[in-house]
Amino acid sequence: MGRYVVRRVLQGILTLFLAVLLLHLLTTLAIQVNGNPARAFFGDHLPSAAQLAAVEKRYGLDDPCFDQTGNPCVKPFVHRLGDYFRGDFGTDLHDRSVTDIVSTAAPNTLRLFLVVTVTWFVVGMLLGSVAARYRGKVTDGGIRGLSILIDALPVFVIMLVWKYIVTVPVYTHLRDSLGSESFWAILFKPSFDRTHPWATVIMPGVLLGLAGSASFIRLVRAAQLENYGADHVRTARAKGLAERHVIIHHIVRNSAIPVVTAVGFVFTDALGGAVVTEGVMNIYGMGGTLWRAVQTNDVGVIMGVVTLLTVLTVTVMLLVDLLYAALDPRIRFD
């Protein structure tokens, strides 16, 4: 187990390094072919050469390598890595540090993710287990139909429909009948409200969780079906155990292994979904920050937030792998 953990952690660090390098190379190439993003700082008015040079220096873009297409710009990369280690992920166009923005935005993203994870897990486990149990029956077919329907509604569409078509009339009605400070009215508020950070992320979170649950339902169903037919389940039944016990200790427990491995991918999906959700619903979180940065073309923020989210993804994938080992003794005792 110890060796496995060390190996996985080292692998994770390497992956992270390579991912950051990839992001650096992409940025560098973009600057080389597309011109200097420092210009965006000045918006519409044309800066003087001196002003431009000052801004370039501040963003670390004054290295001549940025003028030579194809140059990997190793020196600025090393410099940037050093900045990352010190917790410096750049600044936005108004000179506010990304770390500062993220530290105020992250709690809302965490709230959203908590709601998402709970929804996603409960819906996925419940419907997936039921579908496996009643395989081939009407219930199974219904759940399958539901998961197809969820798949056919991209997060983006769900959020637009929710915001523009559902919440506005519902909120207006609830506000007029119950008052604008009532829980129900806040729950259906068309956009995020900083004074009610929990209540206004519940519905977007539930919807995002539902959107991610379709593939999870299928996965749970497939993993459990594999176990329903397994020899070891037959052995358990031969022991005279109640079906409930067999399902919990042999089917759900064993199917947890493949299910856990998929959590990492569902997480990356959910991150993308969170950007859209926070963007459309105006939630002040990491995704919302990124969304607005794309709209205002604030490359510094985009770069910083994407890097931070990449670090987060690597960490989650690492944790998933460790959990996987904890669940499967065949790996633990390799």
Next chain:
Amino acid sequence: MSSTPTARPATEPLLQVEDLAVEFRTPAGVVRAVDGLSYSVSAGQTLAIVGESGSGKSVSSLAVMGLLPRPPARIVGGRALFQGRDLLSLPPKEHRAVCGDHVAMVFQDALAALNPVHTVGWQLTEALVARHRISRRDARKRAVELLDLVRVPHAKQRVKDYPHQFSGGMRQRVMIAIALAMDPEVLIADEPTTALDVTVQAQIMRLLAEIQAERQMGLVLITHDLGVVADVADDVVVMYAGRAVEQADVFSAYASPAHPYTKALLASIPRLDQRGGTLDVIPGRPPVQGRIPAGCPFHPRCGYAQDVCRTDPRPEPVEVAPGRFSRCHFAGDVLAGREPAELLEEGL
């Protein structure tokens, strides 16, 4: 009951299967996997069910245990009496509970039949803990006892191990220990040695025979290996295409088989006392379920086959001797040891 001079213990049968019939619904149509199977086993007795792959021997025991997946399987007839109680008419939940306490099963592939994510100790006492609520400390003690019973060395340490940490033979011992955990009256062993090395096979068979004798269990041994049967079985049921083609005590079956299939099976066992000659094989292949030949299902592979075997409906069991049955039109002739050529000469 007066004592009779026969070797068989004159007790009530523990498990009595009567006229069992199982069907499978497959995309290709309904397939009858077991058709009119009857047998009984008493305390201390070993019954061997012998047959090739697909003869219905495993399906019949899974049906008795209530472990067949339904659908596609369906039990369409017959009874399975355990101590006089028909298991097949019980609700599934009760059926399994009775089997859990009294009728245990040892499966073929121990690696697949054991749960990879739980320790061996946990699996050994799972039923005791879940159904009889014994304490964890008692469970641990009981698990060590059980591993000792099946002679797994260092039982105390090994209860904490996972199935993949055991060798094939040791895993099969664990499988047997799990079956013994509830002190069953009847043990059904489904090809318990097929997946193992020859030397390990002998050890496992010896262990099973010893434990059975010690505890006076009824043992149903399912195998395709007639060689194994001779050493341990009292009675033998030979199955072909879902039916019992011959039922006899093991000595008579070996000495004078009453069905051409049994005879052919015996002839195909390699023997150490006959050097040089070629080994007899049974020509052709076992029938695929769903495409069983009309008439006697064995006729395409049978040296005795005549027109009657092809045209007549399947032969019914003939009692060739007291307690001996054979489903063959020529049972008497086969029993008498006459060869197909002799019958032909007589112009039959």
Next chain:
Amino acid sequence: MTEPDVTALVAEETPPTGSADPVERGSRSIWADAIHTLSRRPSVILAALVALFFVFMVGFPHAFTRTDPQRCDISQSKVHPQGFGHQHPFGTDVHGCDVYAQLVNGARPSLLLALLVVAVSVVIGLVLGLLSGYYVGWVDAVVSRVIEVFLVIPLLLAALLVLSLFKGIDTGDGTFGSIVQPAIVLTAFAWMGYARYVRASVLETKNLDYVTAARVLGGSDLRIMVRHILPNAIGTVTALVPTAIAGIISTEAVLAFLGVGVQPPAISWGIMISNGAPWFLGGAKYLLLIPLCCLVATVLAFVIIGDNLRDALDPKLR
């Protein structure tokens, strides 16, 4: 209990058939089975018709309308849908452009982008997956590491970053010019799934006896990969394709909404949704609803086909 188990119980051993190569025989019958199964499901037929309808629209927009979506008359702004037979069947947008013409012409970038991205990703995935699964060793180490690096950067985040960075580069007019940037970026972050599936499938297949036999008989690596190993992987990959197309179509909509996808003056459904959304509450609901419905119908059609294909190619899970 799964189907193979049942078959095993019924006839524990089926007699081997004469064919030396199970894949040859097996794959053809799997495909035939799959097509047979699919053609009997009304939902699949309906979905296929919807998908074909939109694909046809991409290929032959003039069969639907001759109106130029770019020629707008500001005096005809926000004309509500009039129904077919009138000048503006689906009305006009804020600038007086014909919505029906936009819809027909907007299908093209969305669908072409999706088809292009998925096709190229599948090819990359197949090649890298085959190479890394077949040669193992350092090839596998490199490919696996690259897959992992691309996997930890979520598709949408990568697309947002890169497209923002390269925003403003002129890639020329025309449909291809307007989709080439998103196509490259989405492909770069969408191929890993196929590579992983193919690699796993190759690792599973390559030590089977018939592959060893082919190798012993002196088959070249390329021949063995293409003739004996690839057919096993194709099934899984094919089942992923329709769902992936649906995924790219919706991702494109998000990118267009943010102004970093298909670039104006080209039109895509995403751009129409983006432009229409603010007017939903302004009394022009159809400006959002019409492109949204088209998007959902297309995505739903591809998802249904994908789901059934997966089901047909992996009957174990039915």
